[in-house]
Amino acid sequence: MSTTVKQRKETPSSFPSTGGHSLKPQEKKSSLSQILVIGLVATLVLAAVGGLGYYWSIQPKYFTPQELSYYNGENGAPIYLAVKGRVYDVSIAPKNYGPGGGYHGFAGKDATRAFLDLCFSEECLSKGLDDLTKEQMADIDHWASFYEDSPKYPFIGYVKK
Structure with missing residues (x-):
């Protein structure tokens, strides 16, 4: 014996109300x-x-050479270096720029000339750039662009002259 169940089709008017809002699909x-x-x-x-x-x-800061010298990574200080008078925060790379790092000599100073000859004495660093050849200036400009364009090393400010 088979029994078939018939279901009644619901008409749209028999759908429950949605609070009076009747937007079409x-x-x-x-x-x-x-x-x-x-x-x-x-x-x-x-x-x-x-x-x-x-x-x-961000407002650029202005550092005297003495103020900049405190930012050398020693005693937990941030690590800043300057190229052509522009200061960058290189604290993200303490193994390179911090105490014992291969580039620590650049930390806490405007070491523009040292990018050419790695001379970090006060006599070398205090020399101007007027006596440099075009090739030497191009080398310095390369390093300045490296720091300027690097998202790793944010620009912080300027060295006061």
Whole structure:
């Protein structure tokens, strides 16, 4: 003996009410898309403004050579170096620029000339750049560009003359 059960088809008018709001599926999709687009745009704007706010708030500092000398990585101090009077924070690489590192001689000073001859004496470092050849200046410009363009080493300020 087989029994068949017949189910009654519901008509759209018999669907339960959704609180008086009767948006068609197409309208619901459109509204949701608009909300998502507005939310995405708002998020991108806030992210851009928030990210740029960091850069807008940075004011370059001015260091005398004596002040700069404190930033040599000793006693937990940050590590700064300067090239052509522009100071960069190289603290992210203490094995290179910190005490015992191969480039520690550059730390805490404007060592522009030392990029040519690795002479870190006060006599060498205090010389100007006027007597350099075009090739030597190109070498210094290369190092200045290296630090300027590196996202690892942020620009901090200037050395006062």
